[in-house]
Amino acid sequence: MLTSYHHKIIYSGTGRRKTSVARVNLIPGSGKLIINNLPGESYLQFSPNYLRVSRSPLNLLGLDKEYDIYVKTQGGGLTGQADAIRLGLARALCTINADNRIMLKSEGLLSRDARSKERKKYGLRKARKAPQYSKR
Incomplete structure (x- = not known):
């Protein structure tokens, strides 16, 4: 999606x-990452892994110093949020230039990871963990 904000073009995903x-x-900016109004490094607890994952679409296309990233994120933990940022960033990059899509898709950055927690079933302790079986 494309919107204009104080004469600046915003791409969103x-x-x-x-x-x-x-x-x-x-x-368009200098490459800073802002997550929930905090610097990205401190929000992601200075974890090099989370920072690398969330910036990976930009690094792949060599655009890491071209755009500022502003993120509003909620729910889940840091790993899920970092992966969600990666997907949102990849989708936003596709709206900038359709040629980006080919490269991002081949690296698997546009696929939504559909795995989520399985629901708990009645009679069980968790989704699959059953109470201990007792013969007598």
Whole structure:
């Protein structure tokens, strides 16, 4: 989606993973990452892995210093949120230039990871864990 904000062009994309949702806005800038109004590094607890995952679509296309990333994210934990940011970012990059899609798709960055927690069933402790069986 494309919107204009104070004469700046904003590209947006939504990413989801498990119970996390991330709404990602890309604005032409210097490459800073802001998540829920905090610097991305401190929000992701300075974890190099989470930072690498959430920026991977930009790094792949070599655009890491071209756009500022503004993210509103909620639900889930940091891993799910980092993966949701990655998907939202990849989708936003597709709206910028359709040629980006080919490269992102071949790296698997546009596929939604549909795995989520299985529901608990009655008579069981968790989704599949059964109470201990007793013969007598």
